[in-house]
Amino acid sequence: MAAALRPYSRSELLEIADQLGGVYRDGEARILRLLGQGSISEWKRDYLNKQLKQIETILHGLEGASRDWAETHVPTVYLHNLRIADQALGSSMGMTAIHQDAMSAIAETLVSDLDHVTGGVGRAVRDVYRQATLGNIQAGLTGGETRRQVSKGIVADLQEKGVTGFTDKAGREWAMSDYAEMVARTTTREASWQGTANRMLEASEDLLQISSHARSCELCEPWQGVVVSMSGETAGYPTLSQAQGEGFGHPNCVHDLLPYVPEAAIPEGE
Numbered sequence: 001m002a003a004a005l006r007p008y009s010r011s012e013l014l015e016i017a018d019q020l021g022g023v024y025r026d027g028e029a030r031i032l033r034l035l036g037q038g039s040i041s042e043w044k045r046d047y048l049n050k051q052l053k054q055i056e057t058i059l060h061g062l063e064g065a066s067r068d069w070a071e072t073h074v075p076t077v078y079l080h081n082l083r084i085a086d087q088a089l090g091s092s093m094g095m096t097a098i099h100q101d102a103m104s105a106i107a108e109t110l111v112s113d114l115d116h117v118t119g120g121v122g123r124a125v126r127d128v129y130r131q132a133t134l135g136n137i138q139a140g141l142t143g144g145e146t147r148r149q150v151s152k153g154i155v156a157d158l159q160e161k162g163v164t165g166f167t168d169k170a171g172r173e174w175a176m177s178d179y180a181e182m183v184a185r186t187t188t189r190e191a192s193w194q195g196t197a198n199r200m201l202e203a204s205e206d207l208l209q210i211s212s213h214a215r216s217c218e219l220c221e222p223w224q225g226v227v228v229s230m231s232g233e234t235a236g237y238p239t240l241s242q243a244q245g246e247g248f249g250h251p252n253c254v255h256d257l258l259p260y261v262p263e264a265a266i267p268e269g270e
Contacts, residue, residue, distance in 0.1 A: 005084045006084075007081065007084060007192070007211060008188075008192065009213075010254045013189070013254045016073050016188050017181055018184075020066065020069045020184040021178070021180055023069075024062060024065075024176055024180035027058050027062045028175065031055050034055055035055075035125075052125065052126065055122075055125050059122050062180075063111075063114070063115050063118055066114040066180075067107075067111050069110075070107035070108075070111055071107060073191070074106050074188075074191045075103050075191075077188050077192050078099070078106070080192070080195065081192045081193075081195030081199075082195040082199050084195075085196050085200055086199065088258075088261045089199070089203050089259065093202050096202070098202075099195075102194050103191070106187060106191050107187075109187070110183055110187045114179075114180055114183060117166045117179060117180070118176075121166070166179050182251050185252050185254060186251055186252070189249070189255070192256050193256070196258065196259055197230060200230070201230070205260075206230050206233065206234045207227055207228070208230060208257040208260055209226070209228075209257070210223045210226050210227075210228065210243065210248065210255055210257060210258075211255050211258055212224040212225045213254075213255070216255070217250075219247030219250055219253075220247070220248050220249075220253060223248045223255075224255070227260050228240045228243055
């Protein structure tokens with residue numbers, strides 16, 4: 001008899017997300033180092049083009065890393081939770097097209113979201129180089145020391161405001177690396193939730209149990225261990241949408257949804 005599978009623990013989910021966040025932190029640091037080289041006010045066209053190509057190469061690399069991460073971890077997490085649901089149900093319904101479609105949709109959402117971010121960073125960087133190329137920095141300035149001071153000021157401003165920054169639809173400002181890690185956490189959570197939920201729906205089961213872990217935030221704390229109904233049609237249980245409406249499943253949330261079958265006990269991660 002196969003050993004019972006356990007859900008990924010909170011620390012394991014965070015580690016998976018941090019793999020992508022770390023790649024973006026490295027890319028962000030490399031871009032800022034390139035921007036900080038030399039004196040912007042003295043940049044020449046050939047040098048600008050060379051530096052810009054280097055930064056664009058970094059951004060393209062990040063886009064490739066996003067796709068690689070999604071293609072590796074989305075199926076891994078999704079299928080792990082699907083197998084946990086199979087054990088709770090005491091049977092396996094195999095892989096159907098709905099699961100492949102779900103995994104592809106989750107992965108593509110992450111890739112599209114982060115491609116939008118890197119595209120915005122690329123445009124911001126190109127704007128900086130365009131200004132330097134047009135000579136806007138030198139206009140009206142005299143003396144090498146003044147130009148160097150202006151250059152330092154521009155680089156400091158870029159680093160403070162974050163040329164690698166991003167403002168989401170809600171108006172919140174993110175560093176590119178922090179945003180990438182948040183999206184990765186959201187994606188791993190979505191993959192785990194959907195792996196469980198889709199299998200339970202296939203089996204005409206409606207109930208899921210919210211996982212519990214230490215150091216839960218105040219939004220999720222009231223929902224730890226609570227059994228919820230996906231459809232809202234099972235009497236006596238709050239709905240998943242109600243939990244989400246009260247803050248459960250917020251960005252960076254790493255709670256899991258476990259299959260709830262009254263006659264089967266599913267071990268939770270710590």
